[in-house]
Amino acid sequence: MAYDVELAGMTLKNAIVTAAGPWAGNAEGIQRCINAGAAAVITETICLEERQRISPRLFMKDQQLFNTMLYSNLHLEEWERVLDQIDRKDAKIICSIWGTSASEMAYLGKKLENMGADALEISLSAPIGSRNKLISYHSPDTEDFIHALVDTVNIPVMAKLSYESASSPDFLKELENAGVSAFSAIDALKGLSGVDIERKRLLMPTYGGYTGANIRPVSLAMTAMLRQYSQLPIISSGGVLHFEHVLEFLMLGATAVQLASAIQLHGYDIISSIITSMETWMASHGYTGIEDIRGVALASLRPFEDIVPSPLAITITEPCRRLDCTLCKQSCLKEAVKRDSHNAIVTDTLRCDGCGLCVERCPDKILKLYWR
Numbered sequence: 001m002a003y004d005v006e007l008a009g010m011t012l013k014n015a016i017v018t019a020a021g022p023w024a025g026n027a028e029g030i031q032r033c034i035n036a037g038a039a040a041v042i043t044e045t046i047c048l049e050e051r052q053r054i055s056p057r058l059f060m061k062d063q064q065l066f067n068t069m070l071y072s073n074l075h076l077e078e079w080e081r082v083l084d085q086i087d088r089k090d091a092k093i094i095c096s097i098w099g100t101s102a103s104e105m106a107y108l109g110k111k112l113e114n115m116g117a118d119a120l121e122i123s124l125s126a127p128i129g130s131r132n133k134l135i136s137y138h139s140p141d142t143e144d145f146i147h148a149l150v151d152t153v154n155i156p157v158m159a160k161l162s163y164e165s166a167s168s169p170d171f172l173k174e175l176e177n178a179g180v181s182a183f184s185a186i187d188a189l190k191g192l193s194g195v196d197i198e199r200k201r202l203l204m205p206t207y208g209g210y211t212g213a214n215i216r217p218v219s220l221a222m223t224a225m226l227r228q229y230s231q232l233p234i235i236s237s238g239g240v241l242h243f244e245h246v247l248e249f250l251m252l253g254a255t256a257v258q259l260a261s262a263i264q265l266h267g268y269d270i271i272s273s274i275i276t277s278m279e280t281w282m283a284s285h286g287y288t289g290i291e292d293i294r295g296v297a298l299a300s301l302r303p304f305e306d307i308v309p310s311p312l313a314i315t316i317t318e319p320c321r322r323l324d325c326t327l328c329k330q331s332c333l334k335e336a337v338k339r340d341s342h343n344a345i346v347t348d349t350l351r352c353d354g355c356g357l358c359v360e361r362c363p364d365k366i367l368k369l370y371w372r
């Protein structure tokens with residue numbers, strides 16, 4: 001089966017792209033992404049000058065990942081060697097870039113095009129450091145930066161968006177008018193991992209990028225919104241850890257999907273494992289191409305205002321005497337779920353106001369809402 005996709009004039013052999021980050025910050029990392037089967041590799045963000053790394057720069061709290069990594073620690077000439085060294089096979093190389101002026105952006109883009117980049121991704125959105133106050137979102141400079149780049153290079157330019165910018169139709173229109181070919185969304189959210197309350201200090205020294213599983217709902221919503229606001233291709237990013245997540249984004253209209261924290265937390269092998277599982281799932285469901293599933297879930301997305309209130313109330317479909325579970329009782333602020341004198345769960349239709357939380361939380365899936 002062929003699960004290739006078209007992205008801004010490029011044919012990708014599958015829908016899996018590795019996102020900008022340190023896993024693609026040198027030749028070895030990029031090669032490992034390619035060898036694992038990624039259709040395209042987006043490099044760590046390249047600037048004219050290399051940036052020193054701070055240490056530590058990766059933080060975990062309650063299984064959640066934060067980072068304070070902004071740009072590549074290689075300078076442009078070193079990137080020339082990197083791009084020369086790698087065996088691209090049939091993968092595309094997309095260079096993530098950032099410059100401090102329109103002319104710098106254009107210079108950097110042209111250099112990387114000459115070094116063999118197949119496309120560029122302009123990092124408009126990094127949540128780390130203070131530069132996103134200068135550009136990235138509703139700044140008059142943004143269009144100039146993009147124009148300068150698009151007018152100088154002959155390869156596609158994609159814009160990487162923050163959550164905030166992805167939800168602004170006006171800003172998206174500006175980017176589209178300036179000539180971007182695709183949207184990459186979303187970048188990390190701005191986060192702080194917590195406060196050591198005994199020492200009265202933050203656990204991280206500065207704001208960081210908050211990524212991984214917990215940002216997926218935000219990213220899913222942004223993919224759906226982008227699909228409604230713009231016709232440009234979307235390469236979704238944010239919390240993709242399993243092949244099912246890839247399918248979710250594709251069903252909301254993404255052209256391709258990026259892996260980032262998944263690689264940081266589980267290593268390069270997760271790339272091939274996600275590709276294989278996804279293709280197996282597609283074949284087992286009889287889908288012959290990504291087009292069979294792209295955007296198919298959007299038909300079930302309705303405006304809140306169009307949803308007609310329905311008088312639903314709780315019922316239990318099988319007897320439950322589990323003493324190790326209190327989730328339904330805990331969930332109900334209306335006290336519509338109780339235990340009787342034999343410890344069986346009983347529901348009270350008259351007290352229930354149909355919020356649905358107990359149904360969502362019941363591990364045995366034996367609570368249901370029904371028409372009163």
Ligand SMILES: Cc1cc2nc3c(=O)[nH]c(=O)nc-3n(C[C@H](O)[C@H](O)[C@H](O)COP(=O)(O)O)c2cc1C
Pocket residue numbers: 019020021022043044045065067069070071072096123160186187188209211212213215237238239240258259260261262264
């Ligand atoms: C350690 C780390 C470094 C990152 N570095 C970059 C970067 O150099 N440029 C960039 O545009 N995004 C960078 N990102 C953001 C990712 O490309 C991705 O958009 C984000 O992590 C959301 O995806 P995820 O939830 O799957 O991690 C980085 C993310 C992490 C975790």
Ligand code: SF4
Pocket residue numbers: 313314331332333334335336337351352353354355356357358359
């Ligand atoms: S649906 Fe809401 S109100 Fe009704 S029983 Fe469950 S938790 Fe209570």
Ligand code: SF4
Pocket residue numbers: 320321322325326327328329345361362363364365366367
């Ligand atoms: S949540 Fe479900 S499994 Fe748990 S006690 Fe209630 S009905 Fe039983």
